[in-house]
Amino acid sequence: MSKLLIVEDDVAFCTMLKTFLQKKGYEVSTSFSGSEAVLQIQEHTFDVVLTDVRLPDRDGITLLEDIRMKNPKTQVVIMTGYAEINMAVSAIKQGAFDYVSKPFNPDKILQIIENALNAETKNSEPNRNKERKNNERIIPSNNSFVKGISDASKKLNEYVALVAPTRMSVLVIGDSGTGKEYVASSIHKASKRADKPFVPVDCGAIPKEIASSEFFGHIKGSFTGAVNDKVGHFEAANGGTLFLDEIGNLSYELQVQLLRALQERKIKPVGSNKEIEVDIRVIAATNEDLSNAVKEGEFREDLYHRLNEFSIKVPPLKDRIEDLMLFANYFLEESNVELDKHVVGFADEVLDTFKKYDWPGNLRELKNIVKRSVLLSQNEMITMDVLPNDIAYASHNSKQTYGLFKNQNEQELILDALEKANGNKAKAARMLDIDRKTLYNKLKQYDISL
Ligand SMILES: Nc1ncnc2c1ncn2[C@@H]1O[C@H](COP(=O)(O)OP(=O)(O)OP(=O)(O)O)[C@@H](O)[C@H]1O
Numbered sequence: 208m209s210k211l212l213i214v215e216d217d218v219a220f221c222t223m224l225k226t227f228l229q230k231k232g233y234e235v236s237t238s239f240s241g242s243e244a245v246l247q248i249q250e251h252t253f254d255v256v257l258t259d260v261r262l263p264d265r266d267g268i269t270l271l272e273d274i275r276m277k278n279p280k281t282q283v284v285i286m287t288g289y290a291e292i293n294m295a296v297s298a299i300k301q302g303a304f305d306y307v308s309k310p311f312n313p314d315k316i317l318q319i320i321e322n323a324l325n326a327e328t329k330n331s332e333p334n335r336n337k338e339r340k341n342n343e344r345i346i347p348s349n350n351s352f353v354k355g356i357s358d359a360s361k362k363l364n365e366y367v368a369l370v371a372p373t374r375m376s377v378l379v380i381g382d383s384g385t386g387k388e389y390v391a392s393s394i395h396k397a398s399k400r401a402d403k404p405f406v407p408v409d410c411g412a413i414p415k416e417i418a419s420s421e422f423f424g425h426i427k428g429s430f431t432g433a434v435n436d437k438v439g440h441f442e443a444a445n446g447g448t449l450f451l452d453e454i455g456n457l458s459y460e461l462q463v464q465l466l467r468a469l470q471e472r473k474i475k476p477v478g479s480n481k482e483i484e485v486d487i488r489v490i491a492a493t494n495e496d497l498s499n500a501v502k503e504g505e506f507r508e509d510l511y512h513r514l515n516e517f518s519i520k521v522p523p524l525k526d527r528i529e530d531l532m533l534f535a536n537y538f539l540e541e542s543n544v545e546l547d548k549h550v551v552g553f554a555d556e557v558l559d560t561f562k563k564y565d566w567p568g569n570l571r572e573l574k575n576i577v578k579r580s581v582l583l584s585q586n587e588m589i590t591m592d593v594l595p596n597d598i599a600y601a602s603h604n605s606k607q608t609y610g611l612f613k614n615q616n617e618q619e620l621i622l623d624a625l626e627k628a629n630g631n632k633a634k635a636a637r638m639l640d641i642d643r644k645t646l647y648n649k650l651k652q653y654d655i656s657l
Contacts, residue, residue, distance in 0.1 A: 551587045
């Protein structure tokens with residue numbers, strides 16, 4: 208029977224988790240403080256330790272060091288509140304197996320424990336194990352991507368997983384830089400066509416005059432400049448997925464040709480009389496309201512329906528602020544590798560600034576800012592002086608934001624958040640960027656009852 212240790216100072220939560228895990232067949236011990244946990248790990252060997260990142264007498268990261276010294280095979284899972292995700296990411300860099308943010312659902316913790324137990328049996332050498340995990344979790348390979356922990360991201364990932372194995376055409380909708388192409392390629396990679404080509408085409412960048420030849424190919428001599436035969440995007444994507452980015456920019460004439468190719472599953476290269484059969488799945492993306500373009504007569508309704516068998520909305524970064532640190536850390540590691548630097552993390556002030564900023568350019572903007580900061584940084588941490596002025600300035604002048612509790616009108620902020628969260632305290636706490644325990648204390652302090 209696998210042995211687990213829960214280290215958590217919230218006694219009620221700890222007991223609840225213990226009971227749940229015992230019912231699932233684990234042998235479970237508990238500690239309510241770091242020192243108690245150290246005693247336990249001296250005396251017993253645990254397969255997995257689940258520890259709160261903040262304990263009354265120490266933090267989960269130093270506890271992690273003790274656990275790894277005592278028994279490198281023990282896997283450590285860090286439990287965090289929303290505001291502590293940065294700490295959790297550092298814990299993973301230092302060898303924690305994974306982290307889970309509270310509140311979490313029971314299936315999630317079970318899955319993580321199972322993964323930890325499997326990893327434990329597969330990897331007995333601690334350093335190798337640690338390195339593997341760093342690469343895997345902090346810098347996902349090309350096949351994976353930052354999945355995110357916000358509700359918006361979870362929904363997005365669910366939709367991707369649902370639609371990927373089908374043949375359905377997908378319309379990916381979202382503002383510029385939100386990751387539409389990433390979503391499209393994730394669908395492709397999770398589909399049965401994964402070993403066939405994924406061909407991205409920026410419809411906004413193709414000059415009208417050569418658009419047909421770009422899509423369908425041409426044969427030598429079919430027009431001035433056609434000095435060789437050319438394979439078009441449709442043929443190149445045969446068997447795989449054609450990703451049509453900025454689909455709203457297609458000329459009306461090309462919309463007609465595209466619809467025909469999709470309906471008949473055949474194309475004819477420019478200047479040729481031979482039809483070529485093609486089997487492609489189309490994923491299209493747009494950052495404008497295509498249904499509006501349909502109403503205005505700018506986009507063909509039949510093509511719109513053909514492309515929109517299933518639609519996925521990619522949320523703007525400001526609506527998935529809970530994921531911000533995951534993305535920032537991911538881009539930090541990516542930039543370190545690319546620029547051969549060794550920046551470790553972000554100063555608190557920078558994180559505050561990031562959280563307050565609106566990110567109109569979404570993930571692309573975040574990626575660029577992080578990369579630029581890594582390049583300019585002379586220190587281990589990214590500090591305010593390497594951020595572009597407009598970001599630092601914009602966040603100083605930003606409208607009233609939640610969190611941080613530097614404001615005098617703390618009580619008003621809490622009431623406002625509770626109202627916006629329809630009385631859901633967990634959600635309000637997330638919006639306020641504090642953990643639930645702190646919110647409960649504040650509610651008591653201000654005598655707010657719900
Ligand atoms: N889930 C993710 N994990 C890691 N990186 C991501 C993720 N999503 C997007 N990115 C990165 O963010 C940047 C923007 O993503 P992408 O090009 O997919 O956005 P887009 O919405 O297609 O942009 P546009 O509207 O300008 O075409 C890319 O550099 C990509 O590498």
